[in-house]
Amino acid sequence: MDPRAQVESLLRPDLRGRTAYGAPQLEVPVALNTNESSYPVPxxxxxxxxxxxxxxxxxxxxxxxxxxxxxxxxxxxxxxxxxxxxxxxxxxxxxxxxxxxxxxxxxxxxxxxxxxxxxxxxxxxxxxxxxxxxxxxxxxxxxxxxxxxxxxxxxxxxxxxxxxxxxxxxxxxxxxxxxxxxxxxxxxxxxxxxxxxxxxxxxxxxxxxxxxxxxxxxxxxxxxxxxxxxxxxxxxxxxxxxxxxxxxxxxxxxxxxxxxxxxxxxxxxxxxxxxxxADLMLETVGVVKDQRDRIVAELTAMGLSPVPSDANFVLFGGLADAHATWEALLERGVLVRDVGIPHYLRVTAGTPTETTAFLDALAALVPTHAGAAP
Missing domain, CATH: 3.40.640.10 (Type I PLP-dependent aspartate aminotransferase-like (Major domain))
Structure with a gap:
């Protein structure tokens, strides 16, 4: 029996066949997939x-x-x-x-x-x-x-x-x-x-x-x-x-x-x-909220269906194939999160520059990637 099969036989039955949790950690110009802050510690x-x-x-x-x-x-x-x-x-x-x-x-x-x-x-x-x-x-x-x-x-x-x-x-x-x-x-x-x-x-x-x-x-x-x-x-x-x-x-x-x-x-x-x-560490919260609200407004103008957010990210729908859009954004250097909800992706609100990069990349894709009901 090979080592993997031996270990698998010892694993708790309820854990067999499961996939470990983990968001993609890829080297990209604009990483907006894990809801981290884009701002370094002051x-x-x-x-x-x-x-x-x-x-x-x-x-x-x-x-x-x-x-x-x-x-x-x-x-x-x-x-x-x-x-x-x-x-x-x-x-x-x-x-x-x-x-x-x-x-x-x-x-x-x-x-x-x-x-x-x-x-x-x-x-x-x-x-x-x-x-x-x-x-x-x-x-x-x-x-x-x-x-x-x-x-x-x-x-x-x-x-x-x-x-x-x-x-x-x-x-x-x-x-x-x-x-x-x-x-x-x-x-x-x-x-x-x-x-x-x-x-x-x-x-x-x-x-x-x-x-x-x-x-x-x-x-x-x-x-x-x-x-x-x-x-x-x-x-x-x-x-x-x-x-x-x-x-x-x-x-x-x-x-x-x-x-x-x-x-x-x-x-x-x-x-x-x-x-x-704390006051200094939290100074960027207002900037992030501004970018979040900007994302909601501009995605709405594109004809997509963003969900109004109280977090540092936006879930948006209206995509014919969410994973295809995820891959197309990645090809343009923008990493967002495919959370497994059909027709939806999630994007973290980053710096103004990162937000612009995301919005520009998505705007170029909307004509061919939009179309599903929210």
């Missing part, structure tokens, strides 16, 4: 990070603070800037929000338990769910007469009551659609289940004015958690720092499943330095 912050890491480097013979106490205080202070009160004992963090989600499923999912999400949504939700032995339930979006990607109270509540999941995932703003949820949907889902409700707010900083955060719903709801990340608005994708806010009892449960000392000293140091320069 030089003054990068220098501060280098100094801070140098200061702790001599102590790397010691384990990091297992409770990342100072980082939790800084994250709580940052969240509290938005008009809500979040205490350090309500904050948890991991190496990217994916690890935070993994901790939640390790603690509250597992064999014999189910997790429900509303498709299309973040593709890692079902991946992380199944790797923990939890059964994934594919809930559906779409409200007749309102919009293909909307999720309303009645639709969400009915599916939660039908499937009775142990964990419910809500995504606001949603990836890949960019649409935000009303708090009434979160409240209805919470009331309809006895399980954990996870609101993934990875793109919250890009939301349009007046878009509410589920952080405001945390008081009195111990089964509600809100996850965030520093990968997007903070332009710290390479730093790998995700976090959540929730009841201290939830954090106690997560301590049972996390690996010892899971957040390295350099990771904690980089994140704290970024938070100390």
């Amino acid at each position: 030089e003054v912050v990068a220098s501060a990070m280098a100094r801070a890491v140098a200061q702790v480097a001599r102590d790397l013979n010691r384990y990091p603070d297992r409770e990342f106490t100072a980082l939790r205080a800084d994250l709580a202070a940052y969240l509290s800037r938005g008009g809500v009160s979040v205490a350090p004992e309500q904050v948890w963090a991991g190496n990217g929000s994916n690890e935070v989600l993994l901790h939640l499923l390790q603690a509250f999912g597992g064999p014999g338990r189910t997790a429900l999400g509303f498709t299309p949504a973040y593709s890692m939700h079902p991946v992380i769910t199944t790797t923990t032995g939890t059964t994934w339930v594919d809930g559906m979006r779409g409200v007749p007469g309102a919009g293909r990607f909307d999720l309303d109270v009645a639709t969400a509540r009915a599916q939660v009551r039908e499937h009775r999941p142990d964990v419910v995932f809500l995504c606001s703003p949603n990836n890949p659609t960019g649409t935000a949820l009303g708090l009434d949907v979160v409240e209805a889902v919470y009331e309809a289940t006895t399980g954990l409700v996870v609101v993934d707010e990875a793109y919250a900083e890009f939301a349009r004015p007046g878009t509410p955060s589920a952080l405001t719903l945390l008081p009195g709801r111990p089964r509600l958690v809100v996850t965030r990340t520093m990968s997007k608005a903070f332009a710290l994708a390479g730093g790998r720092l995700g976090y959540l806010a929730g009841d201290p009892a939830v954090l106690d449960a997560l301590r049972l499943v996390r690996m010892p000392y899971h957040l390295s000293t350099p990771t904690q140091t980089l994140a704290r330095t970024a938070l100390a320069h």
Whole structure:
């Protein structure tokens, strides 16, 4: 038996034949496929990070603070800037929000338990769910007469009551659609289940004015958690720092499943330095939002069907063959994301120059690539 077949025979049956997650990492002039920030870390912050890491480097013979106490205080202070009160004992963090989600499923999912999400949504939700032995339930979006990607109270509540999941995932703003949820949907889902409700707010900083955060719903709801990340608005994708806010009892449960000392000293140091320069790190958010709205306006003018977005990306439809358009854009040096929704692609809002390159390339393709109903 060849080595691959031998390993395959040892693999968990539910993982056999699966394909690993991963967006294409290609060297192209304009990369707009993974919702990263196109802007580098400001030089003054990068220098501060280098100094801070140098200061702790001599102590790397010691384990990091297992409770990342100072980082939790800084994250709580940052969240509290938005008009809500979040205490350090309500904050948890991991190496990217994916690890935070993994901790939640390790603690509250597992064999014999189910997790429900509303498709299309973040593709890692079902991946992380199944790797923990939890059964994934594919809930559906779409409200007749309102919009293909909307999720309303009645639709969400009915599916939660039908499937009775142990964990419910809500995504606001949603990836890949960019649409935000009303708090009434979160409240209805919470009331309809006895399980954990996870609101993934990875793109919250890009939301349009007046878009509410589920952080405001945390008081009195111990089964509600809100996850965030520093990968997007903070332009710290390479730093790998995700976090959540929730009841201290939830954090106690997560301590049972996390690996010892899971957040390295350099990771904690980089994140704290970024938070100390939050205003500067977030200066590009407004520029990105302008480019996002520009994409929506110009794609509409081209006759395509962009979805109004509260994130740093735009999902757009009206393509006869989405993958063919993806390939044609790639040939022109522009990499976007094929998210597997027929007739739709997703593009990250980049710099003004990158946005122009994308729009020019797509405009040249529209005459031969458009034509499908949104």
